[in-house]
Amino acid sequence: MLKAVIMDFDGVIVDTEVIWFDIYKEWFKINLHYDLTMEEFLVCVGADSDKLFKKLEKDYNIIIDNKQFVAETTQKFLDESKELPLKEGVFEFIQSIKKENILLALATSASRKKPIYHLTRLNILQYFDEIVTSEDVDKIKPNPDLFNKAIEKLGVKKEEAVIIEDSVNGLIAGNRAGIRTVVCTNDITKHSNFTNYFIKIDSLIKIDFNKIIKNFNGSSDRYVTR
Secondary structure (H helix, E strand, O other): OOOEEEOOOOOOEOOOOOHHHHHHHHHHHHHHHHOOOHHHHHHOOOOHHHHHHHHHHHOOOOOOOOOHHHHHEEOOOOHHOOOOOOOOHHHHHHHHHHHOOOOEEOOOOOOOHHHHHHHHOOOOHHHOOOEOOHHHOOOOOOOHHHHHHHHHHHHOOOOEEEEEOHHHHHHHHHHOOEEEEEEEEEOOOHHOOOOOOOOOOOOOHHOOOOHHHHHOEEEEEEEEOO
C-alpha cells in the first residue's frame, strides 16, 4: 500500500536546472575558456558541483576552486531563480497526494535554505510532512542517505513509498535505497540515459495518481502514462 511520496526539489518542483546550466557554461567560458557541454553538466545534476569538478580534473587536469565557484555563482543563481514558478502539474500532484492522506517529504541534495525559501514563496511548504537536505546526511545523491533519512522520518517502509526524481543521480540513489522511483524529466535531464525506473514521464501533469495507488503493488517495474 502506498503511504508516502518523496519528491526531489531542483528540476522537479521548480525548473532550476536550466538556470544552473547557463551559469555553469558562462563561468567556465569566462574563467577557464572552456566550453562546458550538456553531457558534462549532467554529471553533477542531482548531486553537486564537486562531482563534475573531480571528473574534469581527472580527464583534463582542469583544477577548479570549488569555494571560488560557489562564491561567484550563488548570488547570480538566487537572483535568476527568485521568481521561478512551480513546474507544470506540481500543485495538482501535491493536491492528489494530500487528498489521499498520503505523507509527503522533500529530499534534496541542496542545503536547507534554498528549498525552504522557494517552498515558502510558492506557498506549498505546509504540504510537506518532512524535509531532508544535505545538512541532514553524510552523503548526498547518488548515495541513498537522503532517501533513507526521509523514510526514517516518515515512519514508513520502503515498499510503501515512491520517489519523484528528475536526474540519473537521483534515480541511482532511489534504486540504492530500494524505493520505486518515478523519473520526471525536464529540458536538461531529458538528455540523460535512464534505466531501471518505475515510471518515466516528462511532466507530473501526465500522472494519474489514483492509477498509481491501484497498481502500486503490481509486479511490473513500468507504468504506462496517459
